[in-house]
Amino acid sequence: xxxxxxxxxxxxxxxxxxxxxxxxxxxxxxxxxxxxxxxxxxxxxxxxxxxxxxxxxxxxxxxxxxxxxxxxxxxxxxxxxxxxxxxxxxxxxxxxxxxxxxxxxxxxxxxxxxxxxxxxxxxxxxxxxxxxxxxxxxxxxxxxxxxxxxxxxxxxxxxxxxxxxxxxxxxxxxxxxxxxxxxxxxxxxxxxxxxxxxxxxxxxxxxxxxxxxxxxxxxxxxxxxxxxxxxxxxxxxxxxxxxxxxxxxxxxxxxxxxxxxxxxxxxxxxxxxxxxxxxxxxxxxxxxxxxxxxxxxxxxxxxxxxxxxxxxxxxxxxxxxxxxxxxxxxxxxxxxxxxxxxxxxxxxxxxxxxxxxxxxx
Numbered sequence: 001x002x003x004x005x006x007x008x009x010x011x012x013x014x015x016x017x018x019x020x021x022x023x024x025x026x027x028x029x030x031x032x033x034x035x036x037x038x039x040x041x042x043x044x045x046x047x048x049x050x051x052x053x054x055x056x057x058x059x060x061x062x063x064x065x066x067x068x069x070x071x072x073x074x075x076x077x078x079x080x081x082x083x084x085x086x087x088x089x090x091x092x093x094x095x096x097x098x099x100x101x102x103x104x105x106x107x108x109x110x111x112x113x114x115x116x117x118x119x120x121x122x123x124x125x126x127x128x129x130x131x132x133x134x135x136x137x138x139x140x141x142x143x144x145x146x147x148x149x150x151x152x153x154x155x156x157x158x159x160x161x162x163x164x165x166x167x168x169x170x171x172x173x174x175x176x177x178x179x180x181x182x183x184x185x186x187x188x189x190x191x192x193x194x195x196x197x198x199x200x201x202x203x204x205x206x207x208x209x210x211x212x213x214x215x216x217x218x219x220x221x222x223x224x225x226x227x228x229x230x231x232x233x234x235x236x237x238x239x240x241x242x243x244x245x246x247x248x249x250x251x252x253x254x255x256x257x258x259x260x261x262x263x264x265x266x267x268x269x270x271x272x273x274x275x276x277x278x279x280x281x282x283x284x285x286x287x288x289x290x291x292x293x294x295x296x297x298x299x300x301x302x303x304x305x306x307x308x309x310x311x312x313x314x315x316x317x318x319x320x321x322x323x324x325x326x327x328x329x330x331x332x333x334x335x336x337x338x339x340x341x342x343x344x345x346x347x348x349x350x351x352x353x354x355x356x357x358x359x360x361x
Contacts, residue, residue, distance in 0.1 A: 001129070003137060003147035007033045010138055010148040012125050012183070014042040016070060018154035019108055023069050025152075026118035033146060034112065035138070037158075037177060039122045043073075043108030046157070046174045047201045048307060049101040049299050052227065054084055057094035064228045069111050071227035077103040079239045079301065081224040095225050098241060100300035121146070126182035128361070130190060135361055141182070157199065159184040159345035164262040165338060166316025175340065184345045191360050193348040198263075198270030200278050200312040200341040203320050205296075206334045207304040214329025215242035215296060242296040246279070246311075250326045251290070254283045254315075262314050263341060270343040278312045278341070294327075305336055314341035 007030075011022040014036035022034035036042060051074040052060050064071030078097035085092045112118055123140035128151060130136065137147040158173030158180040171179045188194055220238040258264040261280045263272075272278070277285070282292050295309035313320060317338035324330045351359050 002145065004144045005033070006147040007031045007119070008148065009033070009150045009152065010035060010146055011152045011154060012138070013154035013156060013158065014039075014120075015044070015046070015154060015156045017156075018152070019043055019112060020063060020068050020070060021152045021154055022118055023112065023115055024067070026115050027067060029117060031117050031119070033119045033121050033148070035121045035123055035125055035140070035146075037122070037124050037173070037180075039109075039120055041105065041177070042112065042120070043105045045099065045101050045104060047199075048297070048309060049099045049104065050096060050297070051078070051099060052094060052096040054092075054094045057084070057096055057227070060227050061095070061229075064230075069108075072230060073104060073107045073111060074099055075226045075228050075231040075234060077107050077236060078234065079236050079298070080220045080241055081226070081234065081238070082221050083225045086221075095227050097227065098239070098297050100236070100302075102300055102302070103236075124178070124180060124182075127186040128183075128190065130361060133361060153183075153187075153347075155180055155183070157342050157344040159187070159194075161342055161344045164268055164314045164341040164343070166260050166262070166314070166319065168316075169262070169267065172342070173344075174342065175337065179344075187345075187347060192358065193351055194345045195348060196270035196343050197346050198268050198272045198341055198343045199276065200272070200314055201339055202279075202308045202311040202313060203324070203335045203339040204299070204337040205306040205308055205324075205330075206336050207298060207306045209332050209334045210296070210306065211329040211331065212242060215244045217241075218243050218295070237301065239298055239301075241298070244294045244296060244327060244329060245291040246294065246327060248290050250323055251283045253323055253326065254280055257315065257319060258284070260316055260319065268314070268341060268343055276312065278314065279310070280313060280315065311339065312341075313339040315339075 009025040009030045009032045025032040080098040084094045125138045161173045161179035163172045173179045218241040224234045262268045297307040299305040
């Protein structure tokens with residue numbers, strides 16, 4: 001079989017996991033190819049443009065201690081740093097930083113392009129090339145074939161991704177990008193057991209249409225604790241985030257329209273994340289609470305987009321805006337990008353060895 005290029009390692013997908021995997025392989029001296037559908041979106045933060053938080057902040061620091069890159073990148077692009085649980089012991093203190101979404105992406109690509117042995121390639125992988133039950137490379141949609149001794153799949157929500165917004169359902173890896181359907185089907189063909197997961201994202205708001213005075217300011221820490229042990233100073237100007245709350249009127253409206261949520265109409269079959277419930281789930285499962293906390297988080301220095309943390313939803317787009325306008329400060333709010341839920345394939349981790357290698361191939 002003819003191969004256009006040959007590498008030691010191929011990494012499919014250039015999100016958080018894929019970028020770290022490719023960087024780690026290259027640092028170890030392996031000739032590594034990082035393949036992504038769109039090179040301009042390397043390191044794109046699909047949902048919340050933030051790094052860290054409870055438990056997650058510990059993981060980022062462990063990655064940094066092992067030579068990883070995301071801790072250094074968020075230190076260079078973070079626009080609001082906070083140390084959670086600061087009043088408690090060091091074991092539970094967790095750094096969290098709001099990133100400038102576009103800056104993070106640019107910095108991630110810069111770091112990867114400067115890494116020796118690491119080669120960026122744009123394309124959609126359609127199948128693994130397997131001989132004698134051993135992977136020897138990948139085939140791309142444009143017919144190129146790349147040879148490799150090892151292949152790492154870090155596909156995120158792209159494997160057979162399906163977006164849900166109210167009654168509308170369409171194939172996508174995330175909003176604006178195609179799903180990886182051929183690769184997902186190829187994994188099944190190769191005998192891997194596959195299930196479905198679900199996650200969601202909130203609407204992005206136009207900051208110019210928000211009455212900021214109605215919300216409680218949440219300033220950054222005066223003394224910033226960086227993620228990376230190599231960071232000496234934080235240079236990005238810091239911003240304020242804001243805190244708001246839902247109310248009973250909004251909750252009643254959601255309960256009256258649960259049939260319009262694919263999560264409750266039965267359209268979504270995937271299992272959702274335990275610690276990231278949708279606003280529909282919060283209203284139903286915590287019916288005793290008359291309000292839920294929301295965080296208004298600007299997405300960067302040079303944009304008006306605001307991420308509404310705590311309002312993940314798959315309700316129809318027009319309903320999302322009507323619901324939000326029942327909250328003080330959002331009377332005239334306009335949505336730039338509606339929230340949505342996304343279902344996607346995952347490979348059952350019980351098929352993996354402790355090395356993360358699949359047992360079948």
